[in-house]
Amino acid sequence: MAALIGRPGRTQTVFVQCEPWCTEPHDSEPEVAVEDITHYSDVSFMQVPTLLSEDAHSELYCRMTSDPVSEDPRMRAAHVLYGDGNGVDAYLTPDMADQLADDLIAFATAVRGMARVARVANEADAV
Structure with a gap:
């Protein structure tokens, strides 16, 4: 190039x-x-x-x-x-990046779980 x-x-x-x-x-x-x-x-x-x-x-x-x-x-x-x-x-390093990706997947799973609980709590409050 x-x-x-x-x-x-x-x-x-x-x-x-x-x-x-x-x-x-x-x-x-x-x-x-x-x-x-x-x-x-x-x-x-x-x-x-x-x-x-x-x-x-x-x-x-x-x-x-x-x-x-x-x-x-x-x-x-x-x-x-x-x-x-x-x-x-x-x-x-590539190994460090793999570990970070694993940690981010675990974090994203936790965030999604919290969103699910918050959504249910909000729906219960709306009733």
Whole structure:
């Protein structure tokens, strides 16, 4: 894939070997140096609404990433970036991401159970 490298007005195009999952448009916004190129997949994203506001209460997102020139070999390897919009992301190995997914499924099951109980309680109050 072509990538723009340089400063505004002084860019050049270089070839970058992307991971098969990389969807980052490296040719749309220039990086200062080749070392600044990071590979990213598409983002999975969800927002948590609240009945007290039109704005979302919080958000969760994740995407695959790899920083091919990082000094840390764990960051060079493909991994999952997980965040909640607070500005500090978590970087997960595939095993850590599997564990997170299991925990989220358990959490979602608990939320669904609470919704069921709340719905029954509200129906009982309406009678």
